[in-house]
Amino acid sequence: MRNHPEITIHHLANVLKISASTVSRALSGNKRISDKTRELVQLKATEMGYRPNVLAANLRSKKTCTIGVVVPRIDRFFFASAISGIEDYAGTNGFNVIITQSSDLLSKEIKCVQTLFNNRVDGIILSISMQTNEDKHLKLFSEKNIPILFFDRYCPTIDCDRIVVDDFDSGYKITCQLIERGCKRIAHIAGPELLNIYSDRKDGYLSALQEAGLPLLDGYLEFTSLTMEEGKQAIARMMLLSNPPDGVFCGNDTTALGALEYCQKNGLKVPQDVALTGYSDEPFSAVVTPSLSTVRQPGYQMGVMAAQKIIHRIENSNHIIPFEQIILPTQLIIRESSK
Amino acid sequence: MRNHPEITIHHLANVLKISASTVSRALSGNKRISDKTRELVQLKATEMGYRPNVLAANLRSKKTCTIGVVVPRIDRFFFASAISGIEDYAGTNGFNVIITQSSDLLSKEIKCVQTLFNNRVDGIILSISMQTNEDKHLKLFSEKNIPILFFDRYCPTIDCDRIVVDDFDSGYKITCQLIERGCKRIAHIAGPELLNIYSDRKDGYLSALQEAGLPLLDGYLEFTSLTMEEGKQAIARMMLLSNPPDGVFCGNDTTALGALEYCQKNGLKVPQDVALTGYSDEPFSAVVTPSLSTVRQPGYQMGVMAAQKIIHRIENSNHIIPFEQIILPTQLIIRESSK
DNA sequence: GTGAAAGCGCTAACAA
DNA sequence: TTGTTAGCGCTTTCAC
Numbered sequence: 179m180r181n182h183p184e185i186t187i188h189h190l191a192n193v194l195k196i197s198a199s200t201v202s203r204a205l206s207g208n209k210r211i212s213d214k215t216r217e218l219v220q221l222k223a224t225e226m227g228y229r230p231n232v233l234a235a236n237l238r239s240k241k242t243c244t245i246g247v248v249v250p251r252i253d254r255f256f257f258a259s260a261i262s263g264i265e266d267y268a269g270t271n272g273f274n275v276i277i278t279q280s281s282d283l284l285s286k287e288i289k290c291v292q293t294l295f296n297n298r299v300d301g302i303i304l305s306i307s308m309q310t311n312e313d314k315h316l317k318l319f320s321e322k323n324i325p326i327l328f329f330d331r332y333c334p335t336i337d338c339d340r341i342v343v344d345d346f347d348s349g350y351k352i353t354c355q356l357i358e359r360g361c362k363r364i365a366h367i368a369g370p371e372l373l374n375i376y377s378d379r380k381d382g383y384l385s386a387l388q389e390a391g392l393p394l395l396d397g398y399l400e401f402t403s404l405t406m407e408e409g410k411q412a413i414a415r416m417m418l419l420s421n422p423p424d425g426v427f428c429g430n431d432t433t434a435l436g437a438l439e440y441c442q443k444n445g446l447k448v449p450q451d452v453a454l455t456g457y458s459d460e461p462f463s464a465v466v467t468p469s470l471s472t473v474r475q476p477g478y479q480m481g482v483m484a485a486q487k488i489i490h491r492i493e494n495s496n497h498i499i500p501f502e503q504i505i506l507p508t509q510l511i512i513r514e515s516s517k
Numbered sequence: 518m519r520n521h522p523e524i525t526i527h528h529l530a531n532v533l534k535i536s537a538s539t540v541s542r543a544l545s546g547n548k549r550i551s552d553k554t555r556e557l558v559q560l561k562a563t564e565m566g567y568r569p570n571v572l573a574a575n576l577r578s579k580k581t582c583t584i585g586v587v588v589p590r591i592d593r594f595f596f597a598s599a600i601s602g603i604e605d606y607a608g609t610n611g612f613n614v615i616i617t618q619s620s621d622l623l624s625k626e627i628k629c630v631q632t633l634f635n636n637r638v639d640g641i642i643l644s645i646s647m648q649t650n651e652d653k654h655l656k657l658f659s660e661k662n663i664p665i666l667f668f669d670r671y672c673p674t675i676d677c678d679r680i681v682v683d684d685f686d687s688g689y690k691i692t693c694q695l696i697e698r699g700c701k702r703i704a705h706i707a708g709p710e711l712l713n714i715y716s717d718r719k720d721g722y723l724s725a726l727q728e729a730g731l732p733l734l735d736g737y738l739e740f741t742s743l744t745m746e747e748g749k750q751a752i753a754r755m756m757l758l759s760n761p762p763d764g765v766f767c768g769n770d771t772t773a774l775g776a777l778e779y780c781q782k783n784g785l786k787v788p789q790d791v792a793l794t795g796y797s798d799e800p801f802s803a804v805v806t807p808s809l810s811t812v813r814q815p816g817y818q819m820g821v822m823a824a825q826k827i828i829h830r831i832e833n834s835n836h837i838i839p840f841e842q843i844i845l846p847t848q849l850i851i852r853e854s855s856k
Numbered sequence: 857g858t859g860a861a862a863g864c865g866c867t868a869a870c871a872a
Numbered sequence: 873t874t875g876t877t878a879g880c881g882c883t884t885t886c887a888c
Binding site for chain 2: 860861
Binding site: 230 | 568569570571572573575576581590591592593594597598600601604605608613614615616617618628629632634635636637774799800801804805806817
């Protein structure tokens with residue numbers, strides 16, 4: 179089983195008795211070439227099983243046609259959907275996508291970013307980790323004029339494009355829904371305040387309370403890292419307060435699920451005794467009993483837009499395009515847990 | 518904001534008054550160099566902000582240190598977990614991962630594979646689409662001696678490594694569980710017979726029936742593409758049979774969820790009137806009511822092993838390593854839907 | 857232990 | 873429209 183040697187443009191050139199540059203032009207869709215030659219070359223190329231050496235082309239043109247992606251976790255539905263969107267758009271536009279995950283660790287995120295940087299990606303799309311409280315590792319890109327784009331979770335100190343949803347508004351609205359259904363004592367299990375998305379959700383919650391003239395009672399606002407276990411523990415503490423909440427807005431669906439489990443184990447009826455809401459619309463939220471009220475984020479669409487925007491910027495790097503923050507709408511989904 | 522020019526080994530060489538090859542050796546950990554020079558070079562490299570040009574190195578060494586991945590869908594939990602495993606292992610071993618998705622379409626799969634091929638990935642890990650009934654597009658790789666590795670869904674006509682689970686055994690066992698709990702009329706909603714995983718599950722089911730002396734009644738075996746909607750429709754037809762099943766083994770959790778919804782809408786108690794089981798252990802299966810019995814596949818672990826195995830093969834391409842099929846154990850998870 | 861030189865496969869400025 | 877030429881930045885033989 180011998181390896182056939184790789185066919186290059188020089189082989190084609192030899193066989194066709196023309197120059198390598200003509201072959202190159204014919205293959206790259208250059209205008210300055212006759213239709214006849216082009217067809218001839220293309221025919222021969224397929225015949226001989228030529229495949230372009232992307233590496234060499236990239237080295238020469240100093241572009242890799244690759245975008246790097248850093249997400250906290252690939253296996254979270256929201257991020258998987260976003261990646262799916264990125265890959266679909268990038269794939270049909272001649273770009274490759276290198277995926278990396280930070281596992282919500284700053285140290286890992288720094289490594290990912292470094293790897294992508296060394297691999298000379300043309301742009302980087304990222305959603306920062308829960309720990310990210312510095313931006314040194316991202317400055318690398320700005321310094322070399324490599325486009326950065328944040329989606330969902332961003333670093334406020336870096337000036338670049340962002341695709342986000344209005345977490346403040348969503349947090350506000352979902353709290354209002356709890357108020358409208360009659361809840362008087364509403365608590366919130368929040369995520370790390372460091373992250374824009376969580377602090378915005380929290381601010382939306384606070385704003386809704388204030389507007390309705392409801393007080394923020396002691397112990398009604400807890401900051402966690404939003405795991406299921408922490409959801410259980412947080413609601414446990416809340417329900418043991420002298421004046422327990424009758425409604426809890428959980429920072430994400432996983433926490434809400436933990437809270438739900440706690441309630442069911444402790445004989446609390448949801449939503450009668452305490453109404454619950456989550457955030458993110460994970461696949462399980464619609465099918466759990468009672469089904470979870472939540473906020474749906476357009477993950478796939480965010481991915482598509484992110485890819486679109488960064489590729490546009492890469493391909494127009496000579497132009498000055500002002501940075502933009504695109505805010506995509508979310509959808510409030512009211513289900514049994516807060517009916 | 519001027520771009521600083523990229524530092525190359527030649528810049529370092531000039532500054533240090535040594536040759537580029539020495540710099541190269543110092544940086545690549547070559548033995549034939551004095552400790553003093555090595556340290557000097559490395560120091561200067563960091564000082565000047567040198568970053569190796571991976572492209573040039575790859576062009577020269579004809580290796581890309583990149584593995585390509587093709588999965589049906591990124592946003593399915595099983596595949597997302599596998600990707601997560603691949604990326605973790607590859608990332609810590611100096612390999613990049615390019616992800617593509619076939620959307621379960623043969624045509625798209627061919628494109629993905631072609632792209633990865635042109636990008637000269639050093640190896641490709643894939644799980645084929647539901648439509649894949651040919652292997653021409655995969656022969657490309659075998660011809661160039663580029664390692665292919667299948668995980669979960671494989672193409673039986675390609676001779677290469679595989680990481681799979683024992684779908685026959687799992688199908689057999691989960692059917693046995695239905696039998697043990699007293700089901701007498703057990704149906705199966707199967708996936709496309711083309712795919713090993715689904716036909717194996719089906720064969721396991723048939724084998725369990727036969728062993729228990731239970732008949733396969735007319736209309737008890739349906740082939741679908743395992744969407745939620747098809748699950749509903751299939752079970753609807755089954756429950757309208759003159760002799761409806763009292764247990765249904767669904768080809769995956771999504772179908773089982775559809776079946777569950779049908780039962781709940783039509784006043785059928787699960788598991789009392791009809792027991793249900795799924796396959797895959799999606800995140801929702803544990804939390805739906807009644808919770809779904811299912812089979813857990815070690816997605817993350819399969820990803821790690823896949824990456825490990827293919828990287829090992831890439832780095833030992835001079836050796837002849839016999840192809841191997843690794844069968845990972847699954848875990849039967851009995852929950853309320855078949856208690 | 858170090859340097860000189862060739863070349864990986866491609867593109868693009870320039871010339872014809 | 874086509875050819876010539878000069879690299880992109882690196883590795884790696886082959887000298888010394």
